[in-house]
Amino acid sequence: MMFKKMLVASAILAATSAAFADINPAPYLGASVGVVDNTSSAGSFRGAPLTISGGYGGVINQNFYLAGEVFGVLATSTFDSNPTASHSSIKTTHAYGASIIPGVMISDHTMTFARLGVVKSRFTNYGESVAGGQAGLGIQTALTQHVDLRGEYDYSKYNKFSGVSAKSDAFNVGLVYKFE
Numbered sequence: 770m771m772f773k774k775m776l777v778a779s780a781i782l783a784a785t786s787a788a789f790a791d792i793n794p795a796p797y798l799g800a801s802v803g804v805v806d807n808t809s810s811a812g813s814f815r816g817a818p819l820t821i822s823g824g825y826g827g828v829i830n831q832n833f834y835l836a837g838e839v840f841g842v843l844a845t846s847t848f849d850s851n852p853t854a855s856h857s858s859i860k861t862t863h864a865y866g867a868s869i870i871p872g873v874m875i876s877d878h879t880m881t882f883a884r885l886g887v888v889k890s891r892f893t894n895y896g897e898s899v900a901g902g903q904a905g906l907g908i909q910t911a912l913t914q915h916v917d918l919r920g921e922y923d924y925s926k927y928n929k930f931s932g933v934s935a936k937s938d939a940f941n942v943g944l945v946y947k948f949e
Contacts, residue, residue: 793827793949794825794826794827794828794829794836795825795826795827795947795948795949796823796824796825796947796948797823797824797825797826797836797945797946797947797948798821798822798823798945798946798948799820799821799822799823799824799919799943799944799945799946800819800820800821800822800943800944801819801820801822801919801941801942801943801944802817802818802819802820802941802942802943803817803818803820803939803940803941803942803943804816804817804939804940805817805818805844805937805938805939805940806937806938806939816844816861817844818842818843818844818864818939818941819842819843819844820840820841820842820843820941820943821840821841821843822838822839822840822841822945823838823839823840824836824837824838824839824870825837825838826838826870828874831874832873832874833871833872833873833874834870834871834872834873834874834880834882835869835870835871835872836869836870836872837867837868837869837870838867838868838869838870838884838886839865839866839867839868840865840866840867840868841863841864841865842863842864842865842890843863844861844862844863844864859892859894859895859933859935860892860893860894861890861891861892861893862891862893863890863891864888864889864890864891865888865889866886866887866888866889866903867886867887868884868885868886868887868903869884869885869886870882870883870884870885871883871885872909878910878911879908879909879910879911880908880909880910881906881907881908882906882907882908882909882921883904883905883906883907884903884904884905884906884907884921884923885903885904886902886903887900887901887902887903888900888901888902888903888925888927889901890925890927892930892933892935895930895931895933897930897931899927899928899930899935900927900928901925901926901927901928901935901936902925902926903923903924903925904923904924905921905922905923905924906921906922907919907920907921907922908920908921909945912944914949915946915947915948915949916944916945916946916947917944917945917947918942918943918944918945919941919942919943919944919945920940920941920942920943921940921941922938922939922940923937923938923939923941924936924937924938924939925937925939
């Protein structure tokens with residue numbers, strides 16, 4: 770339920786920002802690769818996610834950027850905490866979510882930004898998809914008129930499930946294609 774509310778709020782916010790924009794907001798698509806370090810009450814594990822994203826955003830005054838974004842993560846992360854225990858490993862296969870991305874332009878072509886959103890990941894060996902909150906910081910700079918380079922750090926904390934408390938730190942680098 771929280772995910773649906775966040776998705777609707779992101780869409781409304783991104784759509785209404787166009788009415789106040791000095792520079793026309795535009796849709797965009799992105800892809801990134803990264804390294805994720807997940808920790809839980811059962812131990813820690815690493816993975817290499819591939820993230821595909823789509824959003825709508827733009828500069829809404831001289832220095833302030835605002836976007837709404839949805840994303841999907843394709844990754845497999847595994848940690849074997851105790852090979853003799855029944856659920857001795859934690860395994861994730863995919864995730865999806867929605868975020869609001871406010872940013873500040875630090876030059877004509879570069880901005881810093883924050884990410885605030887929700888994420889839902891599939892923990893396959895527990896047979897559960899678990900929601901959580903996500904916060905991040907990043908920087909994005911133009912390589913060409915339509916292509917930006919984006920680097921960011923994201924922290925996700927998941928709701929407790931099956932006696933497990935999970936969280937993750939992800940570092941991603943990717944490209945964003947703007948349809949302007």
